[in-house]
Amino acid sequence: MAVSTTEPAAVAAGTAAPLRAPRLKLPRSPKVLIGLGLLIAFLLLAVIGPLIAPYNPSADLAASGTPQPPSAAHWLGTTQTQQDVLSQLLAGGRSTIVVAFLAGVVATVIAVVVGVTAGYLGGLADDLLSLLANIFLVMPALLLLIVIFGFLPASSDDLLIGAIIALTGWAWGARVLRAQTLSLRNRDFVESARITGESTTRIIGWEIVPNLLPIIASSFLFTVLYGVGTYTAIAYLGLVNIDPHWSWGGMLFWAQSVNAQVNGYWWWYIPPGLAVALLGTALALLNFGIDEFINPRLRSAGLTRRRARQAGIPARFPLGVTPVVRLPAAPTARLTPGAEQVDTR
Amino acid sequence: MRMLARKLPFYALTFVIAITIDFFIPRLMPGNALDAVLAKAGSQMGSPQALHALEKLYGIDNPAGLPTQYAQFWASLLHGNLGISTSSYPTPVTSVIATALPWTVALVGAATVISFVLGTGIGILVAWRRGTWLDSLLPVTTFFQAAPYFFLAFLAIELFAVKLGWFPYGLGQNQLDYQTGLAPGHVADVLDHAALPALTIVVASAAGWMVGMRNQMLTTMDEDYVLIAQAKGLPKQKVIWYAARNAILPSVSGFSLAIGFVVSGALLTEIVFSYPGIGFVLYQAVINHDAPLMQGIFLIITVAVLAANLIADFAYLILDPRTRQEA
Numbered sequence: 001m002a003v004s005t006t007e008p009a010a011v012a013a014g015t016a017a018p019l020r021a022p023r024l025k026l027p028r029s030p031k032v033l034i035g036l037g038l039l040i041a042f043l044l045l046a047v048i049g050p051l052i053a054p055y056n057p058s059a060d061l062a063a064s065g066t067p068q069p070p071s072a073a074h075w076l077g078t079t080q081t082q083q084d085v086l087s088q089l090l091a092g093g094r095s096t097i098v099v100a101f102l103a104g105v106v107a108t109v110i111a112v113v114v115g116v117t118a119g120y121l122g123g124l125a126d127d128l129l130s131l132l133a134n135i136f137l138v139m140p141a142l143l144l145l146i147v148i149f150g151f152l153p154a155s156s157d158d159l160l161i162g163a164i165i166a167l168t169g170w171a172w173g174a175r176v177l178r179a180q181t182l183s184l185r186n187r188d189f190v191e192s193a194r195i196t197g198e199s200t201t202r203i204i205g206w207e208i209v210p211n212l213l214p215i216i217a218s219s220f221l222f223t224v225l226y227g228v229g230t231y232t233a234i235a236y237l238g239l240v241n242i243d244p245h246w247s248w249g250g251m252l253f254w255a256q257s258v259n260a261q262v263n264g265y266w267w268w269y270i271p272p273g274l275a276v277a278l279l280g281t282a283l284a285l286l287n288f289g290i291d292e293f294i295n296p297r298l299r300s301a302g303l304t305r306r307r308a309r310q311a312g313i314p315a316r317f318p319l320g321v322t323p324v325v326r327l328p329a330a331p332t333a334r335l336t337p338g339a340e341q342v343d344t345r
Numbered sequence: 346m347r348m349l350a351r352k353l354p355f356y357a358l359t360f361v362i363a364i365t366i367d368f369f370i371p372r373l374m375p376g377n378a379l380d381a382v383l384a385k386a387g388s389q390m391g392s393p394q395a396l397h398a399l400e401k402l403y404g405i406d407n408p409a410g411l412p413t414q415y416a417q418f419w420a421s422l423l424h425g426n427l428g429i430s431t432s433s434y435p436t437p438v439t440s441v442i443a444t445a446l447p448w449t450v451a452l453v454g455a456a457t458v459i460s461f462v463l464g465t466g467i468g469i470l471v472a473w474r475r476g477t478w479l480d481s482l483l484p485v486t487t488f489f490q491a492a493p494y495f496f497l498a499f500l501a502i503e504l505f506a507v508k509l510g511w512f513p514y515g516l517g518q519n520q521l522d523y524q525t526g527l528a529p530g531h532v533a534d535v536l537d538h539a540a541l542p543a544l545t546i547v548v549a550s551a552a553g554w555m556v557g558m559r560n561q562m563l564t565t566m567d568e569d570y571v572l573i574a575q576a577k578g579l580p581k582q583k584v585i586w587y588a589a590r591n592a593i594l595p596s597v598s599g600f601s602l603a604i605g606f607v608v609s610g611a612l613l614t615e616i617v618f619s620y621p622g623i624g625f626v627l628y629q630a631v632i633n634h635d636a637p638l639m640q641g642i643f644l645i646i647t648v649a650v651l652a653a654n655l656i657a658d659f660a661y662l663i664l665d666p667r668t669r670q671e672a
Contacts, residue, residue, distance in 0.1 A: 031484060135359045140650050142609035143627075144366070147643045150631050151374045151382055225491065232493050233613055237631055252496065256617065261499040262507060262514065273496030280491025285484065295564070 029292070035285030042279050045090070046097035053087035057246050067258075067265045077267035080258045085251075089271045092246035095158055096231060097279070099247075102162030103169060103227030108220040110166065111173030112209070118174070119181025120204055130178065136171035142230055144168055149239035156245035161231065169226045173219030180215050184208055218290040225283040232276050248272035352658050356651050363647040367640050368418050371403050372411075379403060385634040386431035395434065402428065403636070427644070428637035432629060438641035441626060446645070449622030452539055453611040456546035457604070464551035465596060468558025469589045472566065483559075486552030494610035498545045498617035505541055512540045515619045542611075542618045549614075550607045557599060561592040594665055600657035605650055612646075 060081045068078045076085035118129035145168055155161060184190060185208075193207050209216075235242055235249025242250030255261070255269040371379050383400055401407045407414065421428070427438035471479045489497070506514035516538060565571065565588045574584045615624030623642055630638035 034484075131355070131358070134355065135362055138356075138359055138605065138651060138654050139363060139366075140605040140609055140646055142605075143612070143643050143646050146627065146631060147367070147370055147639050150634070150639050151371050151379065151636065153381060229491075229493060233495070233609075236493070236495055236613070237616075237628065239631065249493075252493075252499075255499075256495075261502040261617070264503065264507060266503060269496070269499050273492060273499060276496065277488055277492035281484070281488045284487045284491055288483070288487075291560070295560075 029289065031285045032289035035282045035289065038278060038282035039286065042093065042097060042282065045093040047094075049090040049093040053084075053090040055084040055087040057083060057088040057091040058244055059083065067260070067268055070267050076271055077265075079254060079268055085268055085271060088246050088251050089248070089275065092248045092251055092272065093275065095245060095247040096228065096249070096276070098158045099162045099165065099231045100224045100227035100279075102159060103165040103231070104220050104224035106163055106166035107170040107223040107227075108173060108216060110170040111177055111219055111223075112212075112216060114170070115174035115177030116181050116204055116208060116212070119178040120185055120200070120208060122182075122185075126178070129174070133171040133174040133178070136168065137175065139168075141168035142233055145230055145234060146237065146239065149234055149237075152239075154239065154241045156241035161234075161240055162227065165227050165230050165234075166223070169223050169230070173216075173223060176215055176219060177212060180212055181208060184211055214290055214294050218287055218294070221283045221287045221290070225280055225287070228276060228280055228283070248276050349658065349662065352655070356655055360648065360651060363651075364419070364422065364644065365415075367644055368415055370640070371636060379405070382634045382636050386636060389431050389434060389633065389635075392434075395429070399429075399431065399637075422644075427641035430630075430635055430638045432633035432635040432638065438637050441638060442623065442641055442645055445621060445623045445626045448620060449611070449615065449624065450649075452542055452615070452620065452622060453546065453608060455539075456543040456611065457550070457607055459543070460547040460551040460607075461554050461596075463547065464554025465558045465593060467551070468555040469562055469585065469592075471555065472559045472562030472592075473585055475563065483556065486555055489548055490550075490552035490556075492549070493613070494545060494549045495613045495617045497549050498542070498614045501541045501545050502617065505544075513538055514541060516621060538620075542614050542620050545614050546607070546611050549610060550603070553603055553606075554596060557596050558592065561595050562588060565589075565592040590664075594661065597657055597661050597664060600654065604653050604657075608646060608650060 060083060065080065067080055068074065068082070070077045074084050074086065076089065078084060079088075114129050114133060118126040118133075145165065148164060149155075190203060190207050193203050198207075231240075231247065232249035232252070234240055235247045236252045236256070238250075238253045240247075240250075242253055249272075251272040252269055255265065255272075258265075260266075260268045371382075383396065383403065383405070386396070386399060409417070425439060427442070430436050430438050430441050433441060467482070471482060502514045505511050568588075568591075571584060571588045574587055579587075612622075612624030612627055614620070615622045616628040619625060623646065626638070627642050629635070630642065
């Protein structure tokens with residue numbers, strides 16, 4: 001199902017040399033491009049955000065006790081204690097993004113090890129590892145994290161926070177990877193590698209895992225998304241260090257503590273909330289792209305009515321999910337520029 | 346039935362492991378983390394004896410070994426004893442939870458059903474009308490899905506409660522209204538207070554059901570039997586119905602993944618609305634370092650989520666005849 005070495009799209013596009021290893025080639029839909037653009041912007045923010053913050057995010061800049069709306073001096077206004085919201089937003093991005101990506105990396109490594117081992121080895125190892133994954137899957141993860149962090153002293157160690165979040169977030173990826181490994185295990189190329197006497201580690205590392213790359217990428221993005229959400233929730237509850245160690249969830253904690261939503265201090269809570277939502281959207285959009293790569297039936301971008309008409313597909317195609325099949329005449333005879341786009345995606 | 350026979354031991358085991366995790370979390374904390382939590386709890390209870398009992402409960406200065414403590418933990422659980430809440434000392438944890446639980450069950454239950462029906466319905470429509478403007482719903486719902494529940498709750502309060510004044514925010518009922526039970530005015534008041542939290546949960550969770558259903562529906566629509574149904578000239582509604590009822594199965598079996606997210610999100614929503622459910626109690630427990638209450642809530646919610654999963658498995662059994670035949 002995933003990527004075979006004879007990925008037809010790659011061959012049809014004429015860009016890949018025949019013997020080249022399969023690459024993760026995302027469909028160039030607006031969804032993916034927007035997602036990628038947003039994600040790069042956020043990564044940049046994580047790197048330079050704290051450096052370009054105009055004020056010290058923790059410094060009380062004036063004596064007045066009411067949050068001030070946006071002004072020329074403070075573009076996003078100030079908080080109750082006259083701290084600069086923009087500076088907090090810029091400084092808080094780094095921790096949020098670092099924790100989420102650390103959680104994603106650690107959880108994906110666990111998921112690959114557990115999922116591929118379970119799928120490839122089968123038998124008792126599979127039973128036990130699947131059981132473990134399923135148990136972690138049904139347990140309410142955020143609640144477990146709240147209890148764990150509730151007992152820990154408020155930490156400002158991003159690595160520790162990310163690792164703990166990863167412990168609760170690997171199971172979904174492991175389950176998907178296991179299922180896919182099961183279907184790869186008995187394919188001819190794996191079989192022949194086994195017959196030629198390659199070691200199990202080499203088969204897993206060189207034959208199986210490369211074919212799982214799109215699914216690994218998808219599970220990585222999913223876990224990063226999960227990491228953003230849970231870290232924000234945990235910081236929002238004040239369970240990690242939230243004052244010198246700024247994060248977007250921490251900003252929401254302080255906003256909530258003076259009922260910003262009731263008092264109309266929108267400039268205080270909308271920027272961090274929006275930032276989390278946009279970061280999550282970026283990851284989810286990229287994930288859509290990977291889903292469409294894995295399962296071409298899901299593609300819809302580029303299949304608008306206008307494009308379909310250009311490709312000679314009737315305007316109504318409730319069942320026409322794979323438009324290439326539905327071209328009435330031989331495709332080569334009817335290729336218009338629009339059709340080519342639909343064809344080779 | 347064989348499927349259930351396989352599932353029941355799994356849920357039993359998960360339950361045991363959840364309790365074991367609950368037991369070990371405070372005991373595996375590094376250094377003085379537990380001491381700090383208990384010191385705070387002791388100052389709330391204002392009774393050295395109670396603090397000593399609590400310390401003993403958590404294994405500090407306890408001559409009994411870990412296995413004995415574990416057995417004692419189980420014994421008190423089986424007696425329905427979850428300990429004493431330190432923040433509302435000396436109320437037992439069970440009665441703190443019992444007061445809050447009905448609010449959460451009603452709110453989260455109703456909101457989950459609404460969002461499942463709504464999300465699945467829209468998902469079917471989006472898949473069927475694929476390639477139309479409905480496709481642009483996807484990125485929009487993605488945004489709502491990615492936004493934290495509590496952020497959406499902030500927005501709902503500012504917009505619908507403060508600016509427009511349509512609904513009340515905060516608490517579960519009018520504090521000046523001492524009516525209880527099913528008096529019409531009281532029911533209307535409770536529903537009025539539940540409207541915004543429910544709206545938040547529905548908006549945030551419907552998107553997940555929608556995307557899942559759309560993807561399944563698209564895959565199902567490619568099956569031969571759907572094509573044949575269409576080719577035979579069956580009415581469109583009937584064709585959609587045939588496809589949808591097969592496409593919905595993974596949504597039901599994917600329930601387990603979703604319900605944990607929805608419940609956790611709903612708990613956070615309650616906090617923003619000061620809704621008198623478990624979520625708000627959890628918040629109180631967290632800010633007051635009320636260890637027994639935190640542990641009790643983790644257990645109760647885990648049991649609830651496991652029960653919801655079991656129900657979903659039953660539903661799957663009823664919906665998919667193949668699972669019955671294989672048994």
